[in-house]
Amino acid sequence: MSLAKRIIPCLDVDNGRVVKGVKFVDIRDAGDPVEIARRYDREGADEITFLDITATHDNRDTIVHVVEQVASEVFIPLTVGGGIRTLDDIRRMLNAGADKVGINSAAVFNPDFVREAAERFGSQCIVVAIDAKKVSSADEPGRWEIFTHGGRKPTGIDAIEWAKKMVDYGAGEILLTSMDRDGTREGFDLPLTRAISEAVTVPVIASGGVGNLDHLADGVLEGKADAVLAASIFHFAEYTIEQAKQRMAARGIEVRL
Amino acid sequence: MSSVAVIDYGMGNLHSIVKALQHAAPEAEVVCVSDAETILRADRVVFPGVGAIRDCMQALNQSGLAAVIQQVAQSKPLLGICLGMQALLTDSEENNGTECLDVVAGHVLRFPESLTDSDGNSLKIPHMGWNQVHQRQTHPLWENIPQDSRFYFVHSYYARPDDAAVTAATAQYPDAFSCALAQDNIFAVQFHPEKSQAVGLQLLKNFLHWDGQV
Numbered sequence: 001m002s003l004a005k006r007i008i009p010c011l012d013v014d015n016g017r018v019v020k021g022v023k024f025v026d027i028r029d030a031g032d033p034v035e036i037a038r039r040y041d042r043e044g045a046d047e048i049t050f051l052d053i054t055a056t057h058d059n060r061d062t063i064v065h066v067v068e069q070v071a072s073e074v075f076i077p078l079t080v081g082g083g084i085r086t087l088d089d090i091r092r093m094l095n096a097g098a099d100k101v102g103i104n105s106a107a108v109f110n111p112d113f114v115r116e117a118a119e120r121f122g123s124q125c126i127v128v129a130i131d132a133k134k135v136s137s138a139d140e141p142g143r144w145e146i147f148t149h150g151g152r153k154p155t156g157i158d159a160i161e162w163a164k165k166m167v168d169y170g171a172g173e174i175l176l177t178s179m180d181r182d183g184t185r186e187g188f189d190l191p192l193t194r195a196i197s198e199a200v201t202v203p204v205i206a207s208g209g210v211g212n213l214d215h216l217a218d219g220v221l222e223g224k225a226d227a228v229l230a231a232s233i234f235h236f237a238e239y240t241i242e243q244a245k246q247r248m249a250a251r252g253i254e255v256r257l
Numbered sequence: 258m259s260s261v262a263v264i265d266y267g268m269g270n271l272h273s274i275v276k277a278l279q280h281a282a283p284e285a286e287v288v289c290v291s292d293a294e295t296i297l298r299a300d301r302v303v304f305p306g307v308g309a310i311r312d313c314m315q316a317l318n319q320s321g322l323a324a325v326i327q328q329v330a331q332s333k334p335l336l337g338i339c340l341g342m343q344a345l346l347t348d349s350e351e352n353n354g355t356e357c358l359d360v361v362a363g364h365v366l367r368f369p370e371s372l373t374d375s376d377g378n379s380l381k382i383p384h385m386g387w388n389q390v391h392q393r394q395t396h397p398l399w400e401n402i403p404q405d406s407r408f409y410f411v412h413s414y415y416a417r418p419d420d421a422a423v424t425a426a427t428a429q430y431p432d433a434f435s436c437a438l439a440q441d442n443i444f445a446v447q448f449h450p451e452k453s454q455a456v457g458l459q460l461l462k463n464f465l466h467w468d469g470q471v
Contacts, residue, residue, distance in 0.1 A: 002374060002429055004387045004407060041454070046387055072276050077409060077452050094270045099452065122308035124383060124411045172383060172411075201370070203381045226381055256387040256407045 004256040005220045006046035006227035007244050008079075008205060009234045011036060014053050016062035020232050030235040033066045040234065041074045043241035046256060048074070049102070049175075049229060052082035064096045071097020081129055081175070090117055094125065102175055104129040105148045108155055111169055118170025127205075128171035132159035132192060133179040142191045151179030159192070160199045167200045174200060175229065178208040185211025185232075193223030205229050213239055213247040220253050260286040261465060262299035264326070266316045267291075268306045268340065277451035278303070281461040293325045301465065302329045306340030310365070310414075311352035313340055323358060330360040330443055334469040337445035342438065343416060345445055351414055361440050363418035374431050385411045388428045390436055390448065396425055396471060398444050398463045406456040408448035410436070415447060442469035 011018045011033050018030040030036070037048050048070070052063040060083060067080055080093045081102025090101050107114050107128050118126045131151055136143035144159035163174055176196050178189035188206045197204040206225035210216060210233055219228040233239050245255045261278060263271055271289050278287045290296055304326060306313050317323040329335050330345070337345050349355045349365035357365070372380035387407040392399050415434040418424060425444065426437035436447040444464065450457035 002388065002431065003380075003384065003410075006386050071272060073280070075273070075277050075280070075452060075454050075457060077411075095272060097270075097272045097276070099273065124307055124385075173385065198379075201379075201382055203383070203385050224378065226386070 002254060004046070004254050005225075005248065006205075007216065007241055007248070007255070008047045008049050008227055008229040009040045009045050009241060010049040010051055010207070010229050010231040011235075012051045012053050012231060013063055013066060014055075015059050016066060018235065019053070020235065034069045036235065037070045037074055040241055041076060044245060044256065045076065045241045046227070047077040047079060049079040049081065051102070052080065054083075064092060067093065067096040067098050079127055081127070085113075087117060087120055090121055090125075094121065100125045100127050100173070102127045102129045104131065107166060108146060108148055108157070111165065114166055114169040114171060118172070123170045123172035126171055127173045127175050128163075128166040129175040129177065130159060130163060130166070130196075131177050131179050132189075134189070134192070142195060144192050144195075147179055151182070160195055163196045163200050167202050171202060173203045173205065175205045175207060181209025182207075184209050187211065187215040188219045188223055188225075188228075190218060190223045193219060193225050197224040197226070203227060213244050214251075216244055217248045217251040217253060220248065221251065259284075259300045259465065260288065260298075261301040261303060262296045263287065263289045263303045263305065264296060264322060264341075265289050265291045266306075266313075266320055266322050268308050268313050268316060271305060274303060274305050274338070274451045277458060278461055278465065281458045282465040285465050291320065291322070293321065296322075296325055296329065299333075301334040301336070301467075302326075303336045303338065303464075304341035304344070305338045306344060308340060309352060310340065310343060310349045310355045310357070313344055314355055314357060317344070317358070327358055327360060330358075333442060334464065334467050335443045336464050337443070338451070339412060339447060339449060342445035342447055343414060345438075345443065346416055346418070349414060360443065361418055361423060361438055361445070362420065363416060363423075365414050365416050367414050368430065372431055380431060383411050383413045384430045387453075388430065388436075388448075390426045390428055391433075392426050393424050394439065396439050396444070397467050398425075398439070398460055400459075400463050402456050402459050402463075408446075408450065408453040408457060410448045412447055416445075439471065441471070
C-alpha cells in the first residue's frame with residue numbers, strides 16, 4: 001500500500017490538433033485534443049500533459065482554449081509545456097485550468113526564471129523539462145548534456161548537475177527526455193533516467209523512446225522513474241492506458257487501477 | 258438551492274475546484290469569493306490553497322479572512338483542501354515556523370529527508386501522485402467511496418492533529434499520516450478531490466449534501 005507510479009500520456013498539439021511526436025518529419029494528425037484527453041481519462045490516465053508545438057505566436061491561444069475545455073470535464077492533473085517563457089505565460093495556463101507548467105528552454109536561457117516562477121506560483125506547479133543527449137563514448141562512464149531547440153543545439157551543460165540545480169531553484173518535478181531515444185521506439189535511456197532520478201529529491205518523469213508496454217515498466221524498475229510519459233503508442237490506440245497499467249502491475253509495479 | 262462559497266484569497270487558481278464542484282452537483286450554486294459577507298451567507302464553504310503557508314497566512318490575516326474562516330468553522334460545513342487543510346491547524350514548521358488558524362489543534366510537519374520504501378528505494382518529496390486513502394472512521398463524506406481508494410496528492414508537509422480521534426483517514430509515505438481530518442462541522446483533506454477523478458467528485462458531492470453533522 002503506497003504511492004502509485006504514474007502513467008502520463010502526452011499530447012503534442014500543433015495549432016489545436018494532436019500530432020505525432022515532434023521528431024517525426026511526416027507529422028501525422030492524431031485528432032482532436034479534447035476528445036483524446038477524454039479517452040485517456042476514461043482509460044485511467046494518472047495525468048495528462050500537453051506539449052504545445054505551435055510555431056507561430058498568433059496561434060498560441062488555441063492551446064489555452066484546449067486546456068480550458070479539457071479542465072472543465074477531466075478531473076485529473078493537467079500539465080502544459082512548450083513556449084512557457086514568462087510569468088504571464090504561466091498565469092494564463094494556470095487560469096485556463098492547468099495544474100502544472102513545463103519550462104524548458106527558458107530555464108536554460110535564464111535559470112532565475114525557474115526561481116521566480118516557483119516563488120510566485122509554488123514549486124508544486126513547476127515542472128522543469130530537460131532534453132538530454134549522451135556525449136560520452138561507449139567505453140566511458142555515462143555523461144549527458146542539455147540540448148535546446150528540439151535537441152539540435154548543445155549547451156555544454158551537464159544533465160545531472162543541471163537537474164540538481166533546477167531542484168535547488170524550485171522545480172517540483174523533472175520531465176526528462178532522452179533526445180537520443182525520442183521517436184525511436186527503442187525504450188527510455190535507462191542509465192540516464194536512473195542517474196537523474198537518483199541525483200534529485202523530486203519526482204522524475206521518464207520520456208522519450210517508448211515503443212511497447214515493457215518499456216514503461218523498465219523506466220520504473222530500472223530507470224527508477226516516478227512516472228512514465230509516452231505519446232505515440234497511445235494516440236493511435238495501439239495500446240490503451242489500461243493495458244499499460246496491467247502490464248506494469250504484472251511486473252510488480254504499484255499502479256492506480 | 259444550496260450555495261457553496263469557495264474562498265478566494267489569491268493563493269493559486271480556483272478554476273479546477275469550481276469546475277469540479279459544478280460537475281459534482283450541477284444544482285448547487287458555486288461562487289468564488291473574497292468578501293466576508295458572501296462567505297458568511299453561504300450554506301457551505303470550501304477553503305482551498307496551494308503554495309507556501311507564510312504567504313497563505315499573510316493573505317488571510319491582511320484581508321481579514323482569517324477571522325471569517327474561524328467564524329465559519331464554528332457554524333457551517335467547511336471543507337479545507339491541501340494548504341487550506343494545513344492552515345486550519347495550530348501552526349506549521351514551514352517558513353521557519355508559521356502560526357496558523359488553530360481551528361483544529363495540532364501541528365504541520367515536514368516529511369523527513371531521505372525517506373525510503375520497504376525495498377530501500379528513496380522516496381521523493383513532494384509526495385506527488387495517487388496514494389491510497391484508508392478511512393479511519395465512518396463519515397458522511399466517505400459515502401460511496403470504497404475503502405483505500407486512490408486520491409491525488411502533492412505536498413511536502415503533513416498534519417499531525419493533537420487528538421488522534423479527529424483523523425478521518427490516513428495514507429502511507431512510508432509511515433501512516435493523517436490525510437483527512439474530521440471535527441464537528443469541519444472536514445479537511447490533504448489530497449485534491451478536484452483532481453482525483455470519480456472518487457474526488459464523489460467526495461465533493463458528499464460535501465455538498467452534508468449538513469455538518471456526524
